[in-house]
Amino acid sequence: MCPVPNGDAEVGRLAGSAGGPARAAVVGTGMIGGSVLLRLRDAGLDVAGWDPDPATRRYAREQGFACPDTVEEAVADRDFVFLCGPLPSLPGMLSRVAAATDEDCVLTDVGSTKAALAAFADTRGVGHRFVPGHPMAGADRAGVASASPALLDRAAWVLCPDPAGVVAFRRLAPLIIDVFRARLVPMSPTQHDTVVALSSHVPHLLAGALAGAVQEAPLRDAVLALAAGSFRDGSRVAGTPAERTANMLLSNRERVLEELTRVTDYLDKLAGAVRAGDAEALTSRYRAAAAARTVLAGRNFASRERAFPVAGDADAEVAYLWELGAAGGYLSGCRVDAGTVSYIAHLPADAGPV
Known part of the structure; x- marks a missing residue:
């Protein structure tokens, strides 16, 4: 497998829209958002945070972060904004942040479902600069105290490019690859929601069923006394905060039920x-x-390179990216140079041509 580039060595290549160093903001600084915030700072980016909870904002300031009292202040003049709040809050926050940022600001999120939010962005006229995202990492904990700059390191990170937003995707992709050392998996929003239903959401149902059955068992304490690796592994995500699990399952309800x-x-x-x-x-x-x-x-995995004209057929470029993700592949490079966008892709060795 080809190694992912070193984030700290590559971050200097990330320029803001005005030509200076890239500036980012993270909206929602719980476990995932806090981890994004920490990693961006460790990589040397100018980064600000914001959270609706005043105590969390105070904590962020104590850690040395710029964390204004309003989200509008936090996202002003930023090149990238990560939306990291709970799933039900994302549509409203996307509208609010879009209104407070310039047209050159790329917006993304880390939510566990993509199709509904992508459609919402299109209806609000911001689909050209919103790139739906989902890092496939986490823990059965919550809150900023659980955040770690290494939590998302080398994770599979889904981004959902769209022909109308391919320029935003090209700008965001190097940040995800270089700063987080991620395996960037491009998919359509529908592909993503179908895949995670079976790879992530149904396992939460099964873990809840297993742990819940033990909780109700007449010999619960004896079962737990003998619980070995099979039970611990199979029930781990049942410890995820219940509200977060419920939001995830209900936001992808049809596909979850189909895969179940x-x-x-x-x-x-x-x-x-x-x-x-x-x-x-x-x-x-x-x-x-x-x-x-x-x-x-x-x-x-086998490495392959593919290039497209920057001003070429965006539909063909995005079709290639979607096909790559559907085939189990990922990107470890995305560079725009001299009118060409070049991708370094990795596909399962037994995959067909993409």
């Missing part, structure tokens, strides 16, 4: 084999399931 059916169908087949005492069927299905775990544990 896929999981319950497979579970029914496993249970049917147990009920029938069919060792052969049970073994076969667990071997098939193990194949996914094997791929997750280690996968070989």
